[in-house]
Amino acid sequence: MTRRLLYSYLGLALLVLVGLEIPLGYLYSRGETSRFAQTVERDATMLAEVTEENIEEGNLAELPTLIGDYTTRTGGQVVVVDRGGIVLAASGSPLRSGTDLSREADIATALRNEPATGTYTDSGGEVLYATQPGSSGTTIRGALRLTYPMTMVSERVHRIWLALALAGASVLAAVALVAFTLARWITRPLRTLQRATTQLADGRLTNPPDADSGPPELRELAATFTHTATRLQQLLDAQQAFAAEASHQLKTPLTALRLRLENFEPYLDPRAHDSLDETIGEVERLGRMVQGLLALARLENSATTPDPTDLDAVLADRAATWESLAAEQHVTLAHTGTAAGLVWAIPGALEQIIDNLVANALRVSPPGTTLTLTRAPGAELRVIDQGPGMPPADRERAFDRFWRASDSHHDGTGLGLPIVRHLVRASGGEITLHAAPGGGLDACVRLRPVGIGRRRGAGNGSPRAARTAVPTR
Structure with missing residues (x-):
């Protein structure tokens, strides 16, 4: 029963933890991904404004330094194109200046003065991109694409899942310790009661069940069982004493009665001898019946x-x-x-x-x-x-x-x-x-x-x- 109680407590604790940690981890994962995407989109917007000013002023030579510093600080990949989709500068990317990207969907969207965000998969895994137009009003001078590998956010998500798992394991370990202590306390009267019933079944209760520990209901049960077992032992002892004493007390009078009946035979009319024989036979049968009852009583009272x-x-x-x-x-x-x-x-x-x-x-x-x-x-x-x-x-x-x-x-x-x-x-x-x-x-x-x-x-x-x-x- 201790094991079943322990499993019950652990199962309930596990159910509560799963009900709390899985939604928490899921919400954190979505929130972290959303915050990461917003950060990338904000950075892309800011970089697009700066690069648009440089393109407008004709400072194209400043573009590699500008986006290179950003790549060095954050690890993001930046690509800047002119209004025709031709790469002007790229950092952290294998693209070279002069490459035509006008046919790529996100670049084409940005050149229509509309931002584009999303993810795509390449040989390195999933990548998050944010492409912003470089424009002043309705005048489009170029576009900027900022990309980050999703491993940067997935690593943080994995760490929080690991932290939640460790926290859950710690809680389960604490619950197991408390549950085991509580289950042992609850079942201690039952264990002593089981040993007592086994002893009683073998014929003698030598160690009464513990009635001083455990829940009140079990203490009361143990006390009631002890009282019942004591009373039962008293009855069995009385019956055994009767079986032991009655054998001599009943057999002696029956033997004396049989001898007295046999002594009557010389003094009785011969016509009464048959009745006397039948009477002696009934006395003998009564003696065997007493012997059988006593034997059966000894069988039932012994174990x-x-x-x-x-x-x-x-x-x-x-x-x-x-x-x-x-x-x-x-x-x-x-x-x-x-x-x-x-x-x-x-x-x-x-x-x-x-x-x-x-x-x-x-x-x-x-x-x-x-x-x-x-x-x-x-x-x-x-x-x-x-x-x-x-x-x-x-x-x-x-x-x-x-x-x-x-x-x-x-x-x-x-x-x-x-x-x-x-x-x-x-x-x-x-x-x-x-x-x-x-x-x-x-x-x-x-x-x-x-x-x-x-x-x-x-x-x-x-x-x-x-x-x-x-x-x-």
Whole structure:
């Protein structure tokens, strides 16, 4: 933002300078050219009067000295002709006496008792001329042409343009210095606010934004942000403290309740044993639900960034772990696909993701079927079962907390897939559910290869929380 403010100030200053200096330089150029032309015309008039007197008195020998002195002093070229257009004297010019100039337009005009001024171009560049008649009343005795190269005025014009450019550059340098100081002052609270938001996104605000410098609006914004961040940290600390304490405080009574219910079994009528078993099952499910809620709370309250993780090694390890359990249920666990290499994932997330998906798939896989763990190009992981699958409406709601399909007969808590999705998104990926070819469910997890790079603050979760397995759909 500092750079954009600096560019804005410089652009505005440049616009003002251009709007002022270009018209000023243009007016000066025109004025200088006009003054030069008037000076040349005045000198030509004065010289014409003097040479006319000398021609009238017959002092033609004085003409070369007269115009020679003028040429020496000013650098102008002077040509004097008689009333027939024949050169009488010339100084600073290659013309010789006796040359006939009567056919040249400016000489012919002057011999008609009319002055002529203008410019023409020769091998040396543009030349300004002023031709005046040498006359007394209506009697014309000759004419005088005075010429000057335009470089004499153009050099002065170039100098003023250079002076204007240097002045403009000096002004821009001063404006840049002032603008940079002002922009840094304005944006200092924003820079500290940016660092503070980055720290807050990482889980802890250690350096609050500067609320003592900068414009009043930004100081007020920094103070409000600090108050909000402090309050948010207090709420997060309270929630984390609850998640840490509730685990023991809730699990102990549930365990005691389950033991008490089991102790009732010898004293109950056999016809009540089924109800007792169902009650104990509900208590166990409640315990798993509490464990899942606490695990999800720890995930949401913790923050970390993804690290490079070997997807192939993790998948091979988890497949070997689940293979024996799958064999007990007469389900074949297949491990296929090409090597995926390193992917971005928060620590421990891949193990948790695979464990939850495999546990859900085994729960619905009939004996004699195959459960496939496969990898696809682009760091894509798929867990495909041959169970009953899910209709499209159920697949859309499968990631809602506590949701279970209406035809579900297992004792899941409805928290497994929400935890999986949280872990996948925290790692910068995405998970979707599809119908598997031939029936069953295809859970597709798309992660980011390490070659893509890490997005700062791409996820949140903690290594300890990520390893808390809650294998419930």
